[in-house]
Amino acid sequence: MREHELLGPWLRRFLTEYIVTERNLARNTRSSYRDTFRLLLPFASREVRKPVDRLMVRDLASSLVLKFLAHVEDHRGCSVRTRNQRLAGIKAFARFVGSRDPAHVEWCGCIRAMSSKKSMQPSVGWLTRPEMEAMLAVPDRRTGRGQHEYALLLFLYNTGARVSEATQLKVRDLSLGAQRGGHDLATLHGKGGKIRQCPLWPETERVLAHEIRDREMDAPVFVSRLGTGFTRFGVYRLIERCAAQIPMLAGRAITPHVIRHTTACHLVLAGVDINTIRAWLGHVSISTTNIYAEIDLTLKANAVALCEVGQERPRRSWKEDKDLMAFLRSL
The missing domain is CATH 1.10.150 (DNA polymerase; domain 1)
Incomplete structure (x- = not known):
């Protein structure tokens, strides 16, 4: 052979x-x-x-x-x-x-020559603002473990980061310089080696600054109760555990990607343009981001209102439009 x-x-x-x-x-x-x-x-x-x-x-x-x-x-x-x-x-x-x-x-x-099987696009699961606030309220911030968990949840919601981007985040990837006249930014290393920067809220900056105190530049930002970096499995378990304590989320599968969808949907509701959201989430194609433009009934209702057919207005002969006649004579 x-x-x-x-x-x-x-x-x-x-x-x-x-x-x-x-x-x-x-x-x-x-x-x-x-x-x-x-x-x-x-x-x-x-x-x-x-x-x-x-x-x-x-x-x-x-x-x-x-x-x-x-x-x-x-x-x-x-x-x-x-x-x-x-x-x-x-x-x-x-x-x-x-x-x-x-x-x-x-x-x-x-x-x-073998064909892929057609699959249905899964619906976008996301959390409303009260639901997301309830998730953030679960960790007990009086303890060190609760502070670590709150920091991770807040960061995921702020940036819309993928779980791999959050677990790979190092201290050197944070630029916390707003108090010195700069911008608070997190550098995320995404799929395919792509790098993007996401701005941080003042609350996120405050929490992360406390998290990385006295840490080496190559140390992970998010650490578990054992003092080691969070793993993908650990992040999934954390979010599942927090969601299980919220009655309004009973029976729903809440994952890190649901929080990523939540960030995108809240940006849409805030009126942020879709191309900015594409860059925020690190999508290569804007067609991937377009799914978030279709998720909220409020947006759809507003769009319908703009196209609503009103009562028919009485028609008037163009000869009776004095302004129009004056305009034509002036040409």
């Missing part, structure tokens, strides 16, 4: 050379591709009855990939969007192999 027919060497080159060195893809994208094959390889091994290290590229036939995608949905309980994400990782690998070995062009074409 020739080495270029084995799946292992190709996959190693794809994960360690192509997506890191050649493409320089974001860390989360690399993790997504890695996780796809961590699921796919054991599944393929069981289907073709071969050890993982003896799998061949052609063993990943389109029929097997379809079975794997069905397994992701039916047995793992994943959504259609997750299923399509797994397929995107497999297609990227097929494109890599096909572009470097003509013997696998046909296999590559079969994989890349």
Whole structure:
């Protein structure tokens, strides 16, 4: 068996050379591709009855990939969007192999011809201002732990940051200089290595200044009760725990992304233009941000009022319009 027919060497080159060195893809994208094959390889091994290290590229036939995608949905309980994400990782690998070995062009074409499944755009979940204020009131700020949790919740609401952007925030990323004639800013490192700056409210600046006292520049801004940086899982648990203590949020799934949606929706209600909100949230395309222009019934009612058909006005002959006749004679 020739080495270029084995799946292992190709996959190693794809994960360690192509997506890191050649493409320089974001860390989360690399993790997504890695996780796809961590699921796919054991599944393929069981289907073709071969050890993982003896799998061949052609063993990943389109029929097997379809079975794997069905397994992701039916047995793992994943959504259609997750299923399509797994397929995107497999297609990227097929494109890599096909572009470097003509013997696998046909296999590559079969994989890349597979279609993504249509999925419904999930509705935008967000909190009203009283609900968000209730969330901020949950942490007990008389304790150190409550102060840490309040600072994190307030920062998420202020900036609309993704959970990964908040957990990766370092002390050096904060510019707290309003009292010295500057601007209070947080530098966020977003998806794809993109960097953006978000202004901070005076309350956020005060809380964060207290949080980072006596900390090194490379230290995380948000720390848990153990003194270590918050993890993604820790942020999710914190928000779930706070939401569980608010009766008006009973039965609703509140996540860090819901708070991100909340920031965007409140900016829309405040009259901030959609392009500014796009830059605030770090969206590449404004079409992603446009969903927030459709979420509030108040905005829709105002738009309808502007277009409301009123009572028909009595018509008047243009000859009776003295101002119009004077205007015409003056030309």
